[in-house]
Amino acid sequence: MGELIRTGRLVALAAVVVGLGMGTARARPQQQQTQANDGVPGNAQGPAGPIPQLSIRAVPANxxxxxxxxxxxxxxxxxxxxECVSRHGLEVLETLIMRSLLDQAIKAKDLSVTAAEVDAEIDxxxxxxxIDREAFLRALAKERNLSPRQYAEYIAFPGVALRKLAEPRVQVTDEDVSKAFEAYFGEKLVVRMILVDTLAKAxxxxxxxxxxxxxxxxxxxxLSMDTDSAPIGGLLAQPIGRHAEPLQVSDAAFAQLVDGDPNDSDPTHKPKDGDFTGPIQVSEAAWVIFQREEVKPSQEVDRADPTIVAQMKAQIHEAKVxxxxxxxxxxxxxxxxxENHLTGQVKHSGxxxxxxSVRDEEVSRARMSRPDQEIPDSKAVEQLRAYEQQKGDPDAEIERPVGAPETPGLPGSSPAPE
Known part of the structure; x- marks a missing residue:
């Protein structure tokens, strides 16, 4: 949770990079083993016959x-x-769909992505x-089962394409620079935190x-669900800076624990150490309450220093891109x-x-491909389920208003035998 507060948004297409210190795989010499078939009728011991030689051929296409x-x-x-489709089809297809969308987008903008640009992205x-390039690619192959070609085509290429589409839309403003100075060199709020998953619990x-x-x-x-901070009484490892992501969290924390009510001039009403916030919503399933430990003062910095300003602008530009x-x-x-014929789903523009909209066998194939993902039933199955429900409800064919009573039985009648 602390990391969520400190970091900004990252594009979801970047691959997870494995840690350092991975060694190269050691090649194991192949060992030929021979076994005598003792005691098996018809298999007399003797010199082994010639091993048939396999000729290298092109991979079959049909x-x-x-x-x-x-x-x-x-x-x-x-x-x-x-078999490959049943095991990994949905994951691979989603990657191909994403790649197709990007290909169409850069073509529509009359842009292109060169091999040199993809190489530079990998570097x-x-x-x-x-780590260096070779160690990076070896790590991806070992830990993520990604070949250099796959990484270049489905991760590095989309990264370059998205950057070309996004950069013309990015502009660094004076307000961005001012907020960045506040975030880096301004006050830092040291807090304890309790994280829960519902508003009622909060x-x-x-x-x-x-x-x-x-x-x-x-x-x-x-009570806190944050496994990093709960054992140490909710104390976050890093303080919160102004304008940190998620903005609604950092803004609320500073407003309640540092700035206070701007219309209240009574100095005794200003926030102090030990004060706590009300419930702050982080996401649909995350609510936090902060308690102020201390406020670290701002650092002195020359905001007119061209070197510092250039560094700030570069970092802001990259974050916004x-x-x-x-x-x-x-x-x-x-x-x-x-139109996804593997899952039987159709997404319309907008x-x-x-x-x-699928056939039953396509649903079964999609479920085999992604067992951990809920795939909806086909329309045929939905219609069959509705028919079965209607058989159990004699009045199902007549639509009753919400809240209307069930149809009464005849006086003195008894249930019919099954």
């Missing part, structure tokens, strides 16, 4: 072509493709990880804190029309949600 032959039994390319990502915690403000740390240990890249991708998806 679905019916053999991809492997096991004791004379053929495994076709089509069977291999079906930049490796440098951000603190209100309950707030009432308990009101009754005993000195017991905030103990309540954090007992990253945020705009995410926005561009969301807009492309919103404007797109996508709609965020996809509609279900």
């Amino acid at each position: 679905p019916g072509d053999p991809i492997a032959v096991v004791n004379g039994q053929v495994i076709s390319r089509g069977k291999l493709a079906d 930049r990502n490796a440098a951000r990880s603190g 209100k309950d915690v707030w009432n308990k804190v009101r009754e005993n403000p000195g017991g905030f740390a103990k309540l954090a240990q007992e 990253q945020a705009e890249m995410q926005t561009v991708m969301e807009e492309l998806f919103l404007q797109s029309s996508v 709609s965020k949600q996809a509609e279900t």
